Amino acid sequence: xxxxxxxxxxxxxxxxxxxxxxxxxxxxxxxxxxxxxxxxxxxxxxxxxxxxxxxxxxxxxxxxxxxxxxxxxxxxxxxxxxxxxxxxxxxxxxxxxxxxxxxxxxxxxxxxxxxxxxxxxxxxxx
Numbered sequence: 001x002x003x004x005x006x007x008x009x010x011x012x013x014x015x016x017x018x019x020x021x022x023x024x025x026x027x028x029x030x031x032x033x034x035x036x037x038x039x040x041x042x043x044x045x046x047x048x049x050x051x052x053x054x055x056x057x058x059x060x061x062x063x064x065x066x067x068x069x070x071x072x073x074x075x076x077x078x079x080x081x082x083x084x085x086x087x088x089x090x091x092x093x094x095x096x097x098x099x100x101x102x103x104x105x106x107x108x109x110x111x112x113x114x115x116x117x118x119x120x121x122x123x124x125x126x
Contacts, residue, residue, distance in 0.1 A: 001025045003117030005095045010123045011085055019080040021095030021117055029053075029073040030101035034109070035080045037091035038119070044094070048080065049105035058106065063089075085124045092119035 002024040011017050019035070034049035048069040050057045057069050068081040078095060096114040098105050105114070 001031065001097050001099075001115040003095050003097060003115060005093065005117045005120040008093060008120030008122045010125060012126050013086060013124055015085050015124070016081070016083045017085065017122060019082070019093055019095075019120060019122075021078045021080075023076045023078075023097065025076070027101060028076040031097040032103060032105045033069075033071060033078040033095060033097050034105035034114070035067075035069060035078075036094045036096060037089075037122075038094070039088075039091040042091075044111070046107040046109075047093075049107075049109075050078065051104060052102055060107065082122070085122075087124045090122060090124050092121050094119045 003021050005021045007019040030052055032052050035047045036044050038044040046060055047063050048059045050069045050071050054071045066084045071078045095117045099113050
């Protein structure tokens with residue numbers, strides 16, 4: 001599975017961005033997907049995940065209520081809508097898919113059990 005993230009950029013505090021991640025696989029609808037981020041000098045952190053059918057999702061406390069993950073299986077794409085952005089949201093954002101179809105991505109998923117896309121930079125600054 002190859003993943004291509006896009007949509008990053010520079011935004012002012014309080015602003016919004018929507019990230020997209022397109023997948024190359026024909027069986028996209030079989031995979032649980034997630035978003036992660038990594039700030040300079042920090043570890044990569046889990047943000048959100050969505051089930052393969054798109055009927056359930058979960059979030060890290062740091063983004064709950066501000067970020068929304070969604071997917072469009074017809075377009076082989078997963079999204080991350082980010083609202084009320086803060087300077088501390090500045091990071092490189094990555095999408096990922098679990099390597100085992102039907103297995104859920106979560107905050108405890110081993111990073112070695114994920115297919116990773118390249119990151120997209122999000123900078124929140126006035």
